[in-house]
Amino acid sequence: MLEAPVTWQAIRDEALARIRSRRWPPGELIPSETDLAREFGCARATVSRALRELAEAGYLDRRRRAGTRVALTPVRKATLKIPVLRHEVAARGARYGYALISSGEKPAPLHVSSVLGLEAGMPLLHVLALHLADGAPYALEDRWINAMAAPGIEAADLAAISANEWLVRNAPYSHGDLVLSAAAADAETAAILRCPEGAALFVAERATWLHDTPITSVRQSYSPGYRLATTL
Amino acid sequence: MLEAPVTWQAIRDEALARIRSRRWPPGELIPSETDLAREFGCARATVSRALRELAEAGYLDRRRRAGTRVALTPVRKATLKIPVLRHEVAARGARYGYALISSGEKPAPLHVSSVLGLEAGMPLLHVLALHLADGAPYALEDRWINAMAAPGIEAADLAAISANEWLVRNAPYSHGDLVLSAAAADAETAAILRCPEGAALFVAERATWLHDTPITSVRQSYSPGYRLATTL
């Protein structure tokens, strides 16, 4: 009779079952990796991998010396994929379209310079563009780009490729912020999206940096009815 | 002279630098784990850990036999924490308040039964409640609960503890859906949130299951001005 290999997934599932069944109650210290490895008859590394996954998922709190505790309130995390708009439209089975409305250098407005941490009034590249799905307005992109941090953007043909996509491909970033909100359509936005003024729009604002250098700040206003879905 | 230990973080950073610098261009096959382990002078497991992290973060596509390729369009992922509303309010430095508006058993409306995969008209527990921050309306919670899947909920005092929090603590779920959108406030919602009718509201809808059993479906409408922030 051969021993079936003990997988880290099996240990993860067993631990999760103990958490859910309250055999390991919230706040409680669970056995050490060494003890669990003995119990499950496997190497400590296997237990470690399983518990690390559960800690990343928010079910456990792990600290050296203090041991591993069951999280008091399991904070679930949803992961949102932030795809290029062209892919997002294509994934919905629609034909993607793109129209550049305007682009040019302008002094940064206060709300942009403050978010990016730049001097107010510094010249930035401003791009206004409309993304379409099956010919209908899908999202309005209002973007400010720090051209010095995105070499080559001046030469890019932003009527042919969206700034969104050009940046993803050519200007890597190390970190960024994302803010989701709802806003009423102002007159200009309503005209571009061809929706009633005051309509409730889903808005995503992003700002990205490469280390200390601000790259871009963008506000995407989606046409009424937009839904951003994910799984928990 | 002792060799400094090679950490998986160092390998991850080096690999990321090669991706960003295009030394490993998008779509390109990178060296195998074995080759990289030889290059970095470490064990293959260390390389494996580093590349696994980059794959989870969306920078690499890994497939057995086919090897590891640099992702063509690095799909960045934002992770949203889904805290209990009480914690969310407290984290903003505001005093949390809660008011139960109504609760009782009602036949499930079509949009709820279809989302959860239940028979239409099946009796469910319906809870309407208002969450407050510093006394001001923060979010309206409109929830339907499959009481059979949440034993004990009938006995819970939902005027004292929100259904939100009771469920987090007492009814574990295995998976769920989350949909974010924007909607105009209808008359009833506007009255409860004390905002103008038609105001743009941020809406989060969740449905959760424990394996095949539907637990709850909830729609949270946030007061105007709400912003959901995260980092990339």
Place this chain on the structure above:
DNA sequence: CAGTGGTCTAGACCACGGT
């Protein structure tokens, strides 16, 4: 100080899936 989690190593076996 001592026990915990975090990590690295060297080796091994295996599942998968291009060729």
Place this chain on the structure above:
DNA sequence: CCGTGGTCTAGACCACTGT
């Protein structure tokens, strides 16, 4: 087929931190 990533093992050292 056979090279790739995925995983497990047994052992070791170390970083951190509660007591």
